[in-house]
Amino acid sequence: MKPVSTNDGGTPNSARKRKTSAAKPEPDNGTAKPVRARKTNSSTPRTAVRATRGGSASRPAQEFRALPAAPPAVTSAPTAVESLPDDRYFNRELSWQDFNARVLALAEDESQPLLERAKFLAIFASNLDEFYMVRVAGLKRRDETGLPVRSADGLTPREQLAYIAKRNQDLVERHTNAFELHLRPQLADEDIHIVGWNDLTGADQLRLSNYFSEQIFPVLTPLAVDPAHPFPYISGLSLNLAITVRDPEAGTERFARVKVPSNVPRLMRIEQQPREVRTATFLPLEELIAAHLGELFTGMEVTEHHAFRVTRNADFEVEEDRDEDLLQALERELAQRRFGPPVRLEVAQDMSEHMLELLLRELEVDPRDVVEVPGLLDLTCLHQLSGVDRKELKDRPFVPATHPAFGERETPKSVFATLREGDVLVHHPYDSFSTSVQRFIEQAAADSKVLAIKQTLYRTSGDSPIVDALIDAAEAGKQVVALVEIKARFDEQANITWARTLERAGVHVVYGLVGLKTHCKVSMVVRQEGSTIRRYCHIGTGNYNPKTARLYEDLGILTADPTIGADLTDLFNVLTGYSRQDTYRNILTSPHGIRRGIVRAIGEEIELARAGQTAGIRIKCNSLVDEQVIDALYHASQAGVPVDIVVRGICALKPGVEGLSENIHVRSILGRFLEHSRIFTFLAGGTRWIGSADMMHRNLDRRIEALVRVKDPKLTAQLDYIFESALHPSTRCWVLGSTGEWTPFPASGDDVRDHQVELAKRHGAAG
Incomplete structure (x- = not known):
């Protein structure tokens, strides 16, 4: 595969060259150079309204503690920092956008299998969602509160938002073009179709109309906006239809909103008649709903409808009070996350001006935070195409190998006997997680000589064999400690559920330290061997998640080294007790x-x-x-x-x-x-x-x-x-x-x- 260049028009490199030459940026009052000017006044002409878009069971309180503040870093650099030039850093946010552009380049690379390219388009979209929910949200908060915090390369939050906005609109257009102009036609050439309602045959439309009446219509809730009906709350990342209806008798127009259900597949697969094995046809759910809006607004005339999507600030911090239960504090904050302020409004490019003005006004969105999408909104739905059974359009199935130190899958060796012979470095996904790290925990749970298991959990899978093994060990009478990081972003609710499940099984669950997330990947097994207590350890770079271990490249060391065992003993004492140790032997x-x-x-x-x-x-x-x-x-x-x-x-x-x-x-x-x-x-x-x-x-x-x-x-x-x-x-x-x-x-x-x-x-x- 030959990588595709990411240096298309609109890259932020000009901003970086500006820094190298010591030229100051032109912030343009905090906006990027406008493509079209925009105001939210409905009396403004259209050309003055379209601005640059794309802007910007509880635990007792004593089981989480505060550590003293970190001391200043000790540097051994031979020359003073003052000898280094001021413009020596790239902007981290613009560098992240370059990273996502490289992901997009994989989707544009025609040497990649077709359905893998669709996957990279979906990854690009989900990456961008999180970038806005966290990074852009943080910058906007700093800008709005007037915090005079500049980035390492000297930019104010407003200047960064301006560069991000311009770069993002360029990337969104490139992303859409990669799908609409290239991937979509190429998928159609392979009999994989993503179609509109008018592209369907009469027979298909009839079948889908019946499906709509029976399965979709009862779920939908059209929400009117008028003096008796306030503008509805729009949840983050939900797909919605903005609709204008006219009363044929009075001639008045009203706005309404219909939320596209998220518990129904976004891309609806249409069964072919007669069934064709190679053919896969999909209709976006919003197309089906749009074709039947008349049934939702009986007696009214639907004059226009357009898709839109709001991204909200999800960058919250839990206010950790030593006298309050951390689980309760986190659950309170999670309930508020869905009400975060908007940081991005994605709209169909053909949305009318008056409808856009209404959305801007009611959602209280800055015009600079609007992103026009000239095609299908929210391409994260392309992840669904991975379910299409076309092996020739995908990467070859990947099967990890069992590390030679642990024998064959059919005749596994004892992990403990292996580690007494020497350390083992496992490299996932090439070395199987299930026959190395997972087996380590499972054998420890089943071994009568094992006295204790201590484990950190940052993210894990929904049906985690690691968690099952810890539960088995606790039920067998072993001392089991699990530090579950319930503040792992976007996995908070799942980790709260795991924590309570483990507690009910008798596992000692702790939640970490006030003000700090526990992100380390460590596990320790304490085993009685005759008159000796031996500690077996795993320290890794990735989570204890067997699913992502097949997708993420990670390393881990399994060892019976007594000094590392002593180090992890001390570290767990920090995590679960009141120890303040910060120096170790080998970690x-x-x-x-x-x-x-x-x-x-x-x-x-x-x-x-x-x-x-x-x-x-x-x-x-x-x-x-x-x-x-x-x-x-x-x-x-x-x-x-x-x-x-x-x-x-x-x-x-x-x-x-x-x-x-x-x-x-x-x-x-x-x-x-x-x-x-x-x-x-x-x-x-x-x-x-x-x-x-x-x-x-x-x-x-x-x-x-x-x-x-x-x-x-x-x-x-x-x-x-x-x-x-x-x-x-x-x-x-x-x-x-x-x-x-x-x-x-x-x-x-x-x-x-x-x-x-x-x-x-x-x-x-x-x-």
């Missing part, structure tokens, strides 16, 4: 130790390089934003230390700048699996770390994270190979330039390697 933890440890390791690499040793730093992560870590990497580059960074998403570091970062190279790899592992390698110092933390403020300052040092030479060789493959000159990737552009690499050639395919082959996984 680094945040909020106190990870930034300090990484910056110190960078400084040591610099000193060893100056002493004549062969030095080098390699980092693989999801995001690189933290300024102290970035500055330390700049100092390493200035000292001649080569730095290679493989980042999936956001990168605020500027590589390749003469005198600052000419020895730093940044690339991004996207593909079938979501690159999720974090690896930190320091060649001269000989240290390699893996763990849960990205180099972001939230990970380093507001979360409990853990990195573990990998020492076994066999395991460090595995980590080194991951980098060798990712950094290979023929590996398909995007390369970040000094002015912010992401360039597909290599440009051409028949020997282009797929990093994930190479790793699958190396592990013996099939796919």
Whole structure:
């Protein structure tokens, strides 16, 4: 697959070049350059109304505690920060938009299987939803409250919102075109059709009309807007029809809203008569509803209808009071989330001006936060196409391999016996999660010699075998502790449910620390072996979720190393008791130790390089934003230390700048699996770390994270190979330039390697 360039018109690179040349941005009073001016006054002409769109069972209180504030990071950088230029960071929000543009490029890449391209279009859409619900919402809140907080690259919240708005409208149009102009016709060529009501045969329309009357009509609630009926509440991310009806007798027009049900598949599959195995035809649910609006407004004339969708602020923080039950506080906040203020209004491009003005007024939406969509709204529905049985249009089915250390699936070896022989590094999804990490917990639950299991849970699946094993262990009389992070964003309600289920089974459930999320992925099993107590541990980069373990690339170490066992014992004492320990033997933890440890390791690499040793730093992560870590990497580059960074998403570091970062190279790899592992390698110092933390403020300052040092030479060789493959000159990737552009690499050639395919082959996984 040849990556598709993301440097189309409208990229935010101009904003970045502006910073490099020290030119100040033109905020245009907080708006991007308008495509069409807009006011909400209904008397304004149409051309003055269309503005740039796209803007901006309870636990007792003592079971969660506060930690002291994190101390300032200790830097070992050889030169002062003042020696570095002011314009040395990219904007994190614009860098995130570049990441989502790379996701979109996968959807545009015609070497990808057709239904996989549809999946990437859906991923792009869901990514953008969350970006608005969290990041844009936060910026808007800062702007509205007048907080004078500038980003690391010097932009005010209003300036960032302006750049985001312009870039987003460009991306939305590109996203729609990728679907309407390319993917939709190509799907039709393969007998997969997404059609409108008027495209159906009379027989199909008759069958669907009967279905509407029997199944859909009773669910719908048309809501009028008039002096007796206030404008209805529009829930976040719901799809709606805005409708104008006319009274044929009085001639008056009224507005009404119909919500498209979310508990019915958005894309309705139409059974072919006679049935064709290859053919799949889908009708969007809103098309079916629109065709039958007359039945909802009997005696009225429907003059127009248009789809719209509101995104609301979901970036809330739980007010954690040590005297209040955290579960109750969180549930209160969750109830309020659906009432957050609007941060985006998506509308059909052909929506009339007077209807748009009404929505803006009633929803209290800023015109700059409107996004015009020139096609089907909410393409997250394309995830449904994965259910189409057309194997030739999808990636080959992927089957993870059982790690050789754990034997065959049919004749598994004892995990405990294996770990007494040495540490094991598992690499998901290439190494099976179910026959390694999951088996570790399940064998511990069933083993009569196991005395205790301690486990963190951040996100897990709906039918989690890990949770089932913990319940089995508790019911068998083992001491089981589960730290369930109920503040995991968008998984809060699911985790509350799990917490209560575990409590009812006798598991000791705790919720973490006040002001901090517990994001580390750690598990410890305490086993009686004769007169000896031995601790077996797992520390990973990903969640204890068997479903995402087949989709996300992650690492984990399984070990019986007594020093790591001692470290996790101390860490769990912090998480469940009153310990304030923040230094350990073989792990680094945040909020106190990870930034300090990484910056110190960078400084040591610099000193060893100056002493004549062969030095080098390699980092693989999801995001690189933290300024102290970035500055330390700049100092390493200035000292001649080569730095290679493989980042999936956001990168605020500027590589390749003469005198600052000419020895730093940044690339991004996207593909079938979501690159999720974090690896930190320091060649001269000989240290390699893996763990849960990205180099972001939230990970380093507001979360409990853990990195573990990998020492076994066999395991460090595995980590080194991951980098060798990712950094290979023929590996398909995007390369970040000094002015912010992401360039597909290599440009051409028949020997282009797929990093994930190479790793699958190396592990013996099939796919």
